[in-house]
Amino acid sequence: MTTERIDRTSVGLRSERGPILLAVMLSVGLVAIDATILATAVPSVVADLGGFTQFPWLFSIYLLAQAVSVPIYGKLADQRGRKPMMLLGVGLFLLGSILCGFAWSMPALIAFRLIQGLGAGAIQPIGMTIVGDIYTVAERAKVQGYIASVWGISSFVGPTLGGVFSDYISWRWIFFVNIPLGLAAAWVLVRRFEEKVADKQGHTIDYAGAILLAAGGSLLLLGLLEGGVMWDWAAPTSIVILAASAVLLTAFVLVERRAAEPVLPLWVLGKRVLNSANSAALLIGLLMIGLSTYVPLYAQSVLGTSALIAGFTLAAMTLGWPIAASFAGRIYQRVGFRTTMLMGALIVVLGAGILLTVTSRSAVLHLALACFVIGIGLGFSASPSVVAAQSSVDWQTRGVVTGANMFSRSVGSAVGVALFGAVANGVVASRLGGDHADLEKVPASVLAPAVHDVYYGAAAAAVVLVLAVAFMPNRITERPLR
Template sequence: MTTERIEPEGVGLRSRRGPVLLAVMLSVGLVAIDATILATAVPSVVEDLGGFTQFPWLFSIYLLAQAVSVPIYGKLADLRGRKPIMLLGIGLFVLGSVLCGFAWNMASLIVFRLIQGLGAGAVQPISMTIVGDIYTVAERARVQGYIASIWGIASFVGPTLGGVFSDYLSWRWIFFVNIPLGIAAAWMIFRRFEEKVQREGRPRIDYAGTTLLAIGGTLLLLGLLEGGVVWAWDSAVSITVLAVAAITLTAFVLVERRAAEPVLPLWVLNHRVLNSANASALLIGVLMVGLSTYVPLFAQGVLGQSALVAGFALAAMTLGWPIAASLAGRFYLRLGFRTTMLLGSAVVVTGAGLLVSVGSTSSVVYLGFACFVIGIGLGFCSSPAIVAAQSSVNWQSRGVVTGATMFARSVGSAVGVAVFGAVANAVVASRLGGAHDDLEHLPADVLEPAIHDVYLGAAIAAVFLIVAAAFMPNRMTPVE
């Protein structure tokens, strides 16, 4: 099978890139808002549908479906083209939204969130892959800055819309609002995005590898997300889930060695640029969880701030990230990829050091400033890593490497949840004589040292980010 694409140069394509980018940003916005919009509406949902003990699965099932499907969609985009897979993702997301809006109990809502997550799993990697296809190396960081800003906007808009819909309309409008926006994004992609995919022979789908990756990835993420929460780490359930995940993923590697069109080619694991990019993505995932989970908790539980102010402290990171991402292109074109990523990593370490120094007498402005510094650093790490990964391979492999990088970030987030949760609970147990499931209602003198140790863990992850960046080549010849 051979494929080719329309080159990013040319007046005709340049005139079409604006609407395509708008469609991509709208699609990403749907996914980004949906990640936060439901949180503030949980009380209304539970009051209407019941199932209080099941509601955490509304979030877990969505994240699991999204994370596990990302590398699969990446491969399909290389085999079939970006456009049909992007339209499939938007279609599944809209379908899931419609079904969620008509859910009749908590179990049905959880199942329909699974469909939404499968759609989101296509939208994220294919959006970034399309950007890699139609924009040059010099332009990609700026465009990724635009996309990163969508996540920052979503962190404000999502919870606000969720509260407004649940208070003044119905929680069901949280999902119905996705319908016109999703249709608009799909229409612009269908009408404006053109690609030429030439095939010799019929593409062979790696069904065995896809199945093993889906099962193994799901069990791995499930074990990391629910371990120490739903079941104890040393319980039979936890050990069984993680053991089966390890066996399944080992079988996946063996199958991929012989597959004609492997869903995740093993050469990805032996590629210097991709190893650096994926390791960086994993550590960024760890850091993002440490911030998004524990910064608001510290602001409220230790500093005594409101939920709104705590949200603003965290939003400082989402403000710094797109600013740095949009500027990163100038840096890596002039200084090189490795130098830019090392600079960003050093800024992350500095921000993490500021975070460690935050105490009960600190102001929330200081806390927000530390988050802003970390966001700046992450922007200078993340964008060059993705651009370098996409630029190191040709069109036929760009979907795979983009999906692998995003999957690595999802795994990092799951690892962060597990490790930071264990660290916080260990401190709480030493203070209170036992583990405590509800950190939000702990006294400040117990919560502060627990979160302080989490911040120390984040600082250690930031140091490892420097190591990951050091393996990135400084210069490379882009592969088109």
Template sequence: MTTERIDPTGVGLRSERGPILLAVMLSTSLVALDATILATAVPSVVEDLGGFTQFPWLFSIYLLAQAVSVPIYGKLADLRGRKPMILFGVTLFVVGSVLCGFAWSMPSLIAFRLIQGLGAGAIQPIGMTIIGDIYTVAERAKVQGYLASVWGISSFVGPTLGGVFSDYISWRWIFFVNVPLGVAAAIVLRRRFQEQAIEQTKHRIDYAGAVLLAVGGSLLLLGLLEGGVMWAWDSPTSIGILTVAVLLIIAFAFVERRAAEPILPPWVLSRRVLNAANATAFLIGLLMMGLSTYVPVFAQGVLGTTALVAGFALAAMTIGWPISASLSGRIYLRLGFRATMLIGAAFVVLGSAVLWTVGLHSSVWHLAAACFVIGVGLGFSSAPAVVAAQSSVDWQHRGVVTGANMFSRSVGSAVGVAAFGAVANGEIAARLGGAHADLEKLPATVLAPAVHDVFVGAAGAAVLLVVAVLFMPNRLKPPA
């Protein structure tokens, strides 16, 4: 079988890089829009299809499928080439979107969201890998700033489109809108993205490792996402799921040590630069999920803002992120990766300290300012971490390390849901004498201290981010 591979230096592709970047941005917009557009349409979906108790699975099943498939796609991109895998991901996402648009019941919509998630698992990591292939280290952070801006724009456009479609047209169009974006991205990638063919090679796919990672990772994320929500943490269901997940992941580790071409090679866990980059990604995922979940809750439930204003407060983070991500390249070329990431971690600590001071009588601008500063810090931390990881390996391993980094962020998000949820629920239960209640129905005097404890936890995570960054090798700098 002949596989196509890219020239890792990007030589000969400069005239095509603009269209390829545009195609990657269009592909990324599929995932970015999907992250926000559905939330505002949930009431319309439930009114049409029913299944109110099942609608959280619309998000959980998507996140599960996306997260566990990322490392597998990363490895396949190294074995088969970037182009076929990202085209497969875009196609799968578009097919899943069309099926979601025609869903006839909540279970069918959940099943089709699974297909969407499997497509999304290929799009983001392989898109970032392509950027790592065709752009130099000096150019990469600026380009990643463009990709981050897609998420920033989507944070505004997504909720707006979701509301417009559900109120004036049909909620089904929140899925159909993906079709033209996906088709345009696929056409440009197919025509403009030419990988260089190499000699015919045969590969031994690590099927056992893929299955163990998919099942074990799914159960782990499921236990973290639904623990304390669908079932109690100390219930037999929760204990059983997490126990089986741990056993399968241990089995996965043993299989990877003997596999000819492992999905996640053991050396990924033995290199200091990769461990530091993945730990950074884990904590970034944890912080993002904590803020995304509880900043809007605080804005609406405590400060009394509308849902739209609450969304804009959170969007301040996604404005700061691309700005700093695009600027980080100039800094890490001069100071190195660790120094740049430390600057970012310092901004995150500062923003978390400002967030800690938000209270019952604060303004929404106070809340938004904290989010903006944290966003600046996350941009300075995340972009150099990914570039450092990609730059530490050759072409044939770049997909694996990028996938591992994205997987670490997904696991961090799931842990953030579990940890911050436990913190908030514990404070609420203590103030209500052991009783539990919905966040939306709580008085501000109960909700404020509960969310404040989450903000304190976020400050603790920010300090851990500094520690993780300190593990990045001090002498590691971009190649000349």
């Protein structure tokens, strides 16, 4: 098999790839819209259900469930096939959406968001794995651009739908709107996606590893997400949670060394291409959470824009990403993976530099330009790293590799929440003489330097991204699609 042509029989597909890609894009669209649609409806949800102090858990529990389940789904997809795991993810997401729509209290809504998160944990990595299965390296970056465009479109559609449903219909419809999208994606997958999977009888499931990874990963992310928010970093609660996480993850490593089919094989940590790709994913997750959290806050509280304009300012990043991703394939085919990713990382550094020049007297377009340039850089860095990682392994381990990459990005987001939150709150506390975690109520004269220090942190992360992608091999021998 050459890298220029796909033998559909050999990859177990008897149907055209277009409908399958459409199903993947619809499935990813579920997760992408959900990432932004709920934020605009929080006031309506709280007014209806109460529980103002609990609403941050609507986001934390979803992120936790999604992040810790990603590596497990990746392994199961390698053992049981992509199709059943993808359908399971879409089914769980739809079930969670329906239950969220009928939630009668804030605790119930939080519990149902957990189910949604478990579904999202399958959709993203397995969708990317399916793309890696049916497209060659030459084709994959263009397809990655299509999927990235789903996120770009959703960054506009999500907040708009959230506002419309909350103001004119009911916040419950932000969850019900997932039903037609999910059913359409499932129908296409059932009808058009056919795969051949090796005999399942010879596989074993690493239950101990899965439980330890889920428990240890959940505690790690919980400690990072809520440290300095729900409790102080030096509080006994924080120390116990992070210590328990360290113990469980250490036990996980010991179990994986002896497991017949480990849920996250340790060889993933020993390959140069995977280490570079996963390090880049972690830093990209960190940068994205820093921008998505503090750019809208700065636009509204310091530059004095509306919430809608602030959202569109951030959307400039998600517009730049798919534009770059769609061109990345042509570039790395000519100059190599490392060169392309280095170019992207340097563009991220340039965007971070522009971000540092934003002041309280700047126009909002100045802030949007920085986000757009960073988005361009991330598109040239992220898409080739995923393609390189998938291309370095065969079908039997592609799910694990993709899952590890997505998990790294989730960990990066959690680290970013903790790191940037600590930076911003530290500046605010030093200027106001106390602990002020609610940044939205801080005076603009104090908030501006606090967020500016966050931008310095983002710039530092961009420089480290350059170092991470420098270790990526420039050329990778593509493994057969199947």
